Amino acid sequence: MSTYDEAIKKYDPVLGLETHVELSTNSKMFCGCSTEFGAEPNTQTCPTCLGLPGSLPVANAIGIESTIRIGLALNCSIAAYSRFARKNYFYPDMPKDFQTSQYDEPLCSNGYLDVLVDTDDGTKPFRVEIERVHLEEDTGKLTHAGGATGRIHGADYSLVDYNRAGIPLVEIVTKPVPDTGEYAPLVAKAYVTELRDLLRGLNVSDVRMEEGSLRCDVNLSLTPKGSKTWGTRTETKNVNSLRSVERAIKSEIERQSLELDKGNKIKQETRHFQEDTGTTRSGRSKEVAEEYRYFPEPDLVPIAPDKAWIEKLKKDLPEQPSIRRTRLAKEWNFTDLEMRDVATLGGVDLIADTIAQGTSPASARKWWAGELSGHASKAGVELIDLKITPTDIARIDSLVNEGKLTDKLARQVIEAVLNGEGNPDEVIKKRNLSVVSDDSALIPAIEAAIAANPDAAAKIREGKVQVVGVIVGAVMKTTGGSADAAKVRELVLKTLGQ
Amino acid sequence: MSDLTKLSAVELSSELTKGSVSAVEVTKAHLDRIDSLDKSVQSFLHVDKTGAIKQAEEVDKNRKENKKVSSLAGVPLALKDVLTQKGVPTTCGSKILEGWIPPYDSTVVKKLKSAGIVILGKTNMDEFAMGSSTENSAYFPTKNPWDLTKIPGGSSGGSSAAVSAFFAPLAIGTDTGGSIRQPAAVTGIVGAKPSYGGVSRFGLVAFASSLDQAGPFARTVLDCAMLHEVMAGHDPLDSTSINQPVPDVVSAAKLQDVKGMKIGIIKELGGDGWQTGVLNRFNESVELLKSMGAQVKEISIPHSLYALATYYLIAPSEASSNLARFDGMRYGLRVDDGNLSAEEVMNKTREKGFGKEVKRRIMIGTYALSSGYYDAYYAQAQKVRALIAQDLTNAFKEVDVLISPTSPTTAWGLGERVNNPMAMYLADLATLPPSLAGIPAMSVPIGLADEDKLPVGLQIVAPFMNDDRIYRVGGAIEASLKTKWNGLLIDQAPALGGAK
Numbered sequence: 001m002s003t004y005d006e007a008i009k010k011y012d013p014v015l016g017l018e019t020h021v022e023l024s025t026n027s028k029m030f031c032g033c034s035t036e037f038g039a040e041p042n043t044q045t046c047p048t049c050l051g052l053p054g055s056l057p058v059a060n061a062i063g064i065e066s067t068i069r070i071g072l073a074l075n076c077s078i079a080a081y082s083r084f085a086r087k088n089y090f091y092p093d094m095p096k097d098f099q100t101s102q103y104d105e106p107l108c109s110n111g112y113l114d115v116l117v118d119t120d121d122g123t124k125p126f127r128v129e130i131e132r133v134h135l136e137e138d139t140g141k142l143t144h145a146g147g148a149t150g151r152i153h154g155a156d157y158s159l160v161d162y163n164r165a166g167i168p169l170v171e172i173v174t175k176p177v178p179d180t181g182e183y184a185p186l187v188a189k190a191y192v193t194e195l196r197d198l199l200r201g202l203n204v205s206d207v208r209m210e211e212g213s214l215r216c217d218v219n220l221s222l223t224p225k226g227s228k229t230w231g232t233r234t235e236t237k238n239v240n241s242l243r244s245v246e247r248a249i250k251s252e253i254e255r256q257s258l259e260l261d262k263g264n265k266i267k268q269e270t271r272h273f274q275e276d277t278g279t280t281r282s283g284r285s286k287e288v289a290e291e292y293r294y295f296p297e298p299d300l301v302p303i304a305p306d307k308a309w310i311e312k313l314k315k316d317l318p319e320q321p322s323i324r325r326t327r328l329a330k331e332w333n334f335t336d337l338e339m340r341d342v343a344t345l346g347g348v349d350l351i352a353d354t355i356a357q358g359t360s361p362a363s364a365r366k367w368w369a370g371e372l373s374g375h376a377s378k379a380g381v382e383l384i385d386l387k388i389t390p391t392d393i394a395r396i397d398s399l400v401n402e403g404k405l406t407d408k409l410a411r412q413v414i415e416a417v418l419n420g421e422g423n424p425d426e427v428i429k430k431r432n433l434s435v436v437s438d439d440s441a442l443i444p445a446i447e448a449a450i451a452a453n454p455d456a457a458a459k460i461r462e463g464k465v466q467v468v469g470v471i472v473g474a475v476m477k478t479t480g481g482s483a484d485a486a487k488v489r490e491l492v493l494k495t496l497g498q
Numbered sequence: 499m500s501d502l503t504k505l506s507a508v509e510l511s512s513e514l515t516k517g518s519v520s521a522v523e524v525t526k527a528h529l530d531r532i533d534s535l536d537k538s539v540q541s542f543l544h545v546d547k548t549g550a551i552k553q554a555e556e557v558d559k560n561r562k563e564n565k566k567v568s569s570l571a572g573v574p575l576a577l578k579d580v581l582t583q584k585g586v587p588t589t590c591g592s593k594i595l596e597g598w599i600p601p602y603d604s605t606v607v608k609k610l611k612s613a614g615i616v617i618l619g620k621t622n623m624d625e626f627a628m629g630s631s632t633e634n635s636a637y638f639p640t641k642n643p644w645d646l647t648k649i650p651g652g653s654s655g656g657s658s659a660a661v662s663a664f665f666a667p668l669a670i671g672t673d674t675g676g677s678i679r680q681p682a683a684v685t686g687i688v689g690a691k692p693s694y695g696g697v698s699r700f701g702l703v704a705f706a707s708s709l710d711q712a713g714p715f716a717r718t719v720l721d722c723a724m725l726h727e728v729m730a731g732h733d734p735l736d737s738t739s740i741n742q743p744v745p746d747v748v749s750a751a752k753l754q755d756v757k758g759m760k761i762g763i764i765k766e767l768g769g770d771g772w773q774t775g776v777l778n779r780f781n782e783s784v785e786l787l788k789s790m791g792a793q794v795k796e797i798s799i800p801h802s803l804y805a806l807a808t809y810y811l812i813a814p815s816e817a818s819s820n821l822a823r824f825d826g827m828r829y830g831l832r833v834d835d836g837n838l839s840a841e842e843v844m845n846k847t848r849e850k851g852f853g854k855e856v857k858r859r860i861m862i863g864t865y866a867l868s869s870g871y872y873d874a875y876y877a878q879a880q881k882v883r884a885l886i887a888q889d890l891t892n893a894f895k896e897v898d899v900l901i902s903p904t905s906p907t908t909a910w911g912l913g914e915r916v917n918n919p920m921a922m923y924l925a926d927l928a929t930l931p932p933s934l935a936g937i938p939a940m941s942v943p944i945g946l947a948d949e950d951k952l953p954v955g956l957q958i959v960a961p962f963m964n965d966d967r968i969y970r971v972g973g974a975i976e977a978s979l980k981t982k983w984n985g986l987l988i989d990q991a992p993a994l995g996g997a998k
Contacts, residue, residue: 153839
């Protein structure tokens with residue numbers, strides 16, 4: 001029995017997820033600086049987000065609205081009176097040495113998100129309860145130079161980029177999630193996937209895990225079967241992809257169970273997920289409670305959202321991702337499993353956009369979930385980050401349907417588009433990739449194929465046309481896939497007197 | 499014009515408008531006086547001669563070209579070193595900010611500049627505005643121009659000294675628990691703390707965010723009102739700034755009439771432990787107000803007794819957080835031998851850069867906000883703060899303004915209270931309740947104490963955003979006393995020779 005199965009037999013995991021979402025507002029949370037990703041370090045800063053003496057924050061109304069919309073989409077209650085609070089601690093990535101956040105008066109609280117997970121007994125729903133959704137500011141980004149670990153301890157020096165400081169950050173904290181058993185890793189992954197789609201649907205964030213606009217911390221503890229008290233939890237950070245969410249939990253379940261089996265206690269600590277090994281390593285100990293000296297931010301006025309406004313925001317929420325998926329699956333004639341695969345890949349919108357341009361749902365799914373998801377996973381990015389658009393795919397698909405591209409050629413076109421060689425038509429022109437259906441160009445190849453396969457040729461002459469595939473295949477091979485297969489078949493049969 | 503430094507802002511404004519004198523001449527006259535006399539007063543941390551003359555030239559040019567200029571254009575001003583002015587050093591009286599040149603103007607400075615007011619330089623202060631004597635400045639103590647062995651009040655002691663020494667007719671101070679009113683009282687000039695939110699705090703280096711408020715100093719109530727009008731107004735860069743019209747303080751200052759006004763004497767602020775000379779002058783002003791037709795009665799503000807304890811929890815708590823950013827990482831002092839970790843650099847920089855009183859308050863505040871103590875200290879103090887504000891609101895149902903002596907004593911000797919923080923804190927006993935309630939208050943000179951012949955101030959307190967009322971009462975008292983004394987109280991200042 002695997003370590004994991006052993007662990008699950010003896011212990012019940014209790015999950016908890018803290019997700020940070022960078023909002024895609026044009027300006028930062030408390031000043032007018034741009035939030036654009038990837039600018040030269042420290043060019044998107046001002047006295048306020050640098051925390052210069054005398055500077056003051058002014059809250060970004062869109063940031064507050066987005067947070068409330070997230071709360072509403074997560075079935076939360078919205079506070080009638082909410083305040084920002086200062087979280088005090090010293091760290092060089094924080095210009096003021098306190099983070100403007102929320103403490104005991106968050107904007108949204110007590111919600112839930114339902115997710116579906118495939119179990120041995122079929123697809124099962126799990127409810128993940130939401131503790132709170134609050135709004136805060138991001139910190140600057142530290143780069144540690146020199147030293148072995150890439151961390152601040154042991155570094156020769158550290159560089160700070162305050163472009164990120166002050167970008168609005170929404171923190172979504174779940175309540176502890178018990179009773180998921182062996183499906184704990186899948187429930188966590190389904191939750192983050194669902195949350196990502198929900199946020200994308202709300203159009204409040206880019207939700208790109210690899211750019212850090214969606215970051216996830218995973219809390220996990222194990223309870224011995226039959227026990228009523230939960231075990232000590234660890235908090236795993238640096239979980240930067242959906243796959244990592246699943247792997248991190250699985251590995252932490254295994255690690256904790258081995259410790260408990262040995263009679264050791266689990267240390268309350270922060271752990272870091274390591275992408276290469278798929279395991280977590282020990283970080284900061286959290287046994288001593290952190291002292292943040294929270295108090296209400298005196299530089300910002302309290303937020304008292306108008307009830308009618310909240311009702312309006314609620315009414316204007318987009319269709320929930322799960323409901324939308326059910327509707328689309330029916331429209332597109334996808335099975336539940338197909339739809340869930342597409343959703344996990346983050347491909348629902350891409351497929352919808354491709355279909356909107358005339359491609360059949362089945363073809364759209366084939367391209368995105370088949371061909372392109374392979375490219376994405378090879379490149380270690382998400383589907384949406386590939387340098388190819390639904391328009392490109394719709395065009396390629398229609399060329400295939402018109403017989404101007406074979407599947408094989410289409411794949412070459414896709415590769416070239418991904419390489420930045422231009423749109424499909426430009427690529428086809430540049431690389432001269434159009435399908436060969438000209439008789440004179442095909443005849444020599446057909447004759448050569450017949451000569452190379454005398455047995456098959458003889459059978460066809462005798463009327464066994466079903467073996468024509470052997471000759472057609474040989475022709476396709478020698479023409480590098482650029483021949484029109486239907487045309488080849490016709491010519492082969494004609495040449496062999498059929 | 500023989501002595502331009504003796505004129506009020508209003509008088510200077512009229513000469514400048516007539517063209518009988520240029521802004522450059524006015525500026526130079528004040529710079530010359532600073533040059534010759536500030537050695538003994540030490541009110542300025544930084545005199546910006548070049549910048550001031552350049553500003554004055556601009557005003558003269560605009561006047562010459564008949565461009566519209568504000569009435570205070572060309573009048574010089576001294577700026578407390580806690581407000582940022584682009585390109586001019588800002589230290590907050592602390593070594594930790596030595597050498598820092600702000601890259602931006604505070605909103606107050608922006609408003610001064612657009613009014614053509616000439617900023618002569620930055621004035622001394624208690625480090626990060628923590629103190630009542632300006633002795634907590636990390637650079638040097640400022641002296642009281644009335645008696646150079648006495649303190650000029652604090653924390654805005656550099657500004658009060660500069661105005662009372664005729665280095666500038668106008669100055670800006672900031673008041674967190676009395677830092678404008680008490681220095682004004684002990685140097686015999688006028689100082690006002692506007693309603694909280696009346697003047698933008700953008701660019702005011704924070705001590706206690708929920709209490710800090712910049713305000714004007716001048717030698718007359720009308721000058722003070724004119725400067726108040728320039729500084730005040732809504733600022734979208736400060737969330738706590740009030741989006742309402744500025745009360746008409748200038749008209750109120752000119753009214754010189756308190757007939758029919760209901761005035762309440764705060765019962766708890768006076769009596770045992772208060773200097774006799776202070777109480778004598780206060781009682782005389784009560785009689786004066788009555789004789790001018792005001793209805794005066796005693797009113798109790800019971801929770802004002804807890805104002806000191808409340809203030810010394812809330813202000814240090816906020817300060818402990820506000821002053822965290824001075825960590826040597828981005829600007830100002832950095833203690834680093836190249837082998838220290840970031841944490842060590844932060845510790846050593848703060849150890850070396852902050853003075854004793856600042857450290858004391860950071861520690862008190864850190865303690866009061868810590869889990870396990872928060873409810874007993876910070877949260878409790880906030881509740882008492884609300885009760886004090888409620889008491890004052892209730893009082894204003896019966897009276898139009900409240901009055902008290904501004905400070906329990908006149909200026910004390912330099913060094914007398916430096917080792918006794920409690921004695922120092924008591925100087926703010928009367929000024930704290932209005933600060934905690936966020937309401938406007940002013941100190942006007944009402945004479946000299948019999949014992950030491952040093953100035954005494956009267957505190958006038960009005961309801962929130964009724965700043966005009968403090969100017970109305972202040973202007974009336976000033977007018978009446980001016981007749982009696984045949985001039986302003988400051989004209990009797992004996993120090994510095996050339997004052998009269």
